[in-house]
Amino acid sequence: MDSTRSRLTRAGQIVVVLVTAALLVYFVVWPIGNVLRQGLWANGSLRFEPLTDVLSNRRNRRIVGFTLWQATISTLVSLAIGLPLTYLLERRRPWGAALVRALVLVPFALPTVVVGIAFLAFFAATGPLGELRIAQTTTIIVVAHVYFNVAVVVRIVGPRWRLFDERPSMAARVLGAGSWNCWKATTVPALAGVVVNAAAVVFLFCMTSFGVVAVLGGPRNTTIETEIYRLTTQELALDRASGLVIAQLSAVLATMWIAQRSWRRSEAVKLRVAEPMLHRRRATAVTDVVMMIGAIAFVVTPLTFVVERALRDDGLGFRMLARKSAFGWSPIDSVKQSLQMAVWATVIALVLGVVIAVALSRRWTGARVLGPLSVLPIGVSAVTLGFGFLIALDRPIDVRDRWQLVPVAHALVALPIVLRTLLPVFQGIAKSTREAAIILGASPSRVVRYVDLAVARRAIGTSAAFAAAISFGEFGATSFIARTDTPTMPIAIAKLLSRPGASTRATAYAVSVVLIVIVCVVIGLAGIQRRGRLEVDR
């Protein structure tokens, strides 16, 4: 009886892994492969010039070098700001921590064109920070990348840091270890893996970011991503673009390899469901208050610009929301469209994310292939994926202009971060706890409910908020999918800003404000729901 059941489970595992892998291959690998085939395959043979060209051509070398450099700096600064903030929010937990935790996620959902113009307003020659003279420099790119990515650090490292078992450190302190040694011996091993993972995700986002570089970096700061965009959409030079796509893929795979290795090393550290010491609030220090105010100011300042713009001309933009725009849709329709896409994208991303997290954390047969596959969507350029969709997804059935492609693309973009949020927690669930539950007679579904879910609940809430936020703000991949219907909010905003005149501009900023409000509400709901459950626990 038992052996039949375990064999069935094993077969079930393989089927689930295969189906998931097939989906990712169809929507990611197959489209990219088609672009590369077009670019590198000519007259029945593989062409190597585009590949060697990446290394030999001076301009290309400079582009690759600049891409890696700015991404490295952006990642380091994001960590330098994000880690202390995470410590503050998860361990010291001053008053308002929940608010700040929610707030840092907001930039993540904003379309880069809106944030870009807000940043330009501050850093342009005549702006309040114009004296800094960082417009069209690497510095402004880094600042904007940090603005978007602090959320990644806080949200990925946070759950793990919160669950971090303090008893070993306390034991170490009791046994006479100094605070530095104690930190080195207990905190570092427990967090190194998750920090490297967060760094990897930030690095990938910064390496492949398009809007920030194009809007703020100016024409001189070319990255692999903006060059692929130019070569693909303007020059139709898929061969040269393919060389850069391969370079980008190599960097992505190397990043993931490093992240995975460091993760495996730190896996031995276990998390516990019980967190007896955690909920004791500590005295708030002056530094806590300063950091909280700094974090809030950092996130909110660019948003005030958007709100101020939206309110100009006696709120003309808001009055235009329900009216039909020049494009034939009303902005309200685009709000509805975005909500719908976000629901679908969140569901798809969570289903995929939980399946992959379960498969990976329980070492299902063949599951290891799912890790790299699921990170690819943010590692490859949106334009390559968009062109890939177009030339690959017309067979066996033509899905190229189905609306479902939009939430699927959003879910794919959100998947790496959903997974990075879920996986550490799933992996951290002590096997012994699960076994104890089984020995005590719990059915598999009860184990899932009272062990896995109980621990992962918070991470699932977080990743849902992340997925929804990403869907609301997603511009790159969406803009490369041909659409017949009402655009999502970021696309609508970009379209409105591409027309001259006061009313279209006011409408664009009003839609941006609506977007900000919706994102705050979604993130807030995720937070409230969590708190409610914690109380039930007690």
Added chain:
Amino acid sequence: MVSTYIRRLTLAVSVSVLAGCASGSSGTSVKSTRSPSVTTEITLLTHNAFVMPQGMAELFEQQTGVSIKLLQDGDTGALVNKAILTRDNPQADVLFGVDNAFLSRAIEQKIFAPGAYRALDAIDTEHRDQFGDALRFVVPVDYGDVCINYDTAWFAERDVAPPKNLDDLVDPKYSGLTIVQNPATSSPGLAFLIATRERYPGDAWKEYWRALQRNNVLVVDDWTIAYQAEFTAGGGEGSRPIMISYASSPPADVFYSEGAKTKPTIAAVDDGCVRQYEFVGVLAGSKHEVAGRQLVEFMLSNEFQRELPLSNFVFPARREVALPQMFSDFALVPESPVTIDYLAIGRDRSEWIREWIALVLG
């Protein structure tokens, strides 16, 4: 077990986290655009900037019984490149929006089905003959001129004479006042590069651009950034009163002010203007060629053409189409705009951009 797990999670998350904003709306507006119809449906593929004039799709359906599905995708470059990559299994029946910068590539790559259009006769030779053999595949629908624009209020307030020609932009008097768009990524940017190459032949254009740089020109990637962030008459926070835009920006400035303006505060300079045309044609491999042809002819009809100015801010290609008052009052019609052989643009475009990148971006 796994499926229970997933089902629970999906349910829990989708219901609790998103219920607030999602309840009851799922799937309605998405599906409404693809209602099944008994009539033939054809797909019109076009760039993101195109606006279907109000009531025109309905009028076409009344006249022919053919309904239009509008598919919008990227800018002109991306649109043409995608059509080339999918020519074996096209996404659409009719493609509108190829401009003269990409026309030769589209023709060379044979994305259009050949065919003679009656509508050609209604277009003046000025807007027709320069396109020679391409007219066996496509018809020009509209045109617009890319010109230097300036903020009239800015110059009036300071009692400074606004620029009158390309030479003025390198005059130290206008130092630090001009924004141009990157020709590698922006269509008006490319037009402006072409204007300078045409006006300063040989290697003189290089000297002109060096002078522009000495005069602190600001290069940005696209029109939106230039207008919304840097131009004083655009988004509002900008600091430069001169940019590269369209001859039709002044009427657009009034039209989109929602009655706040009776006169534009943007003006276009009648020098160094470059004329851009947009073309339409039936895609090779279309399964509805006849209906597609009807749509092409319809887009050249008087009814459709007269709606173009105030929906897309372009001039109709058809002769004797009445212009709206706002257009005849405020739009600039350049004396002698630069028109470049579309074959030359197609052939040399990449080279021009390479030279420009080397010269200006270094």
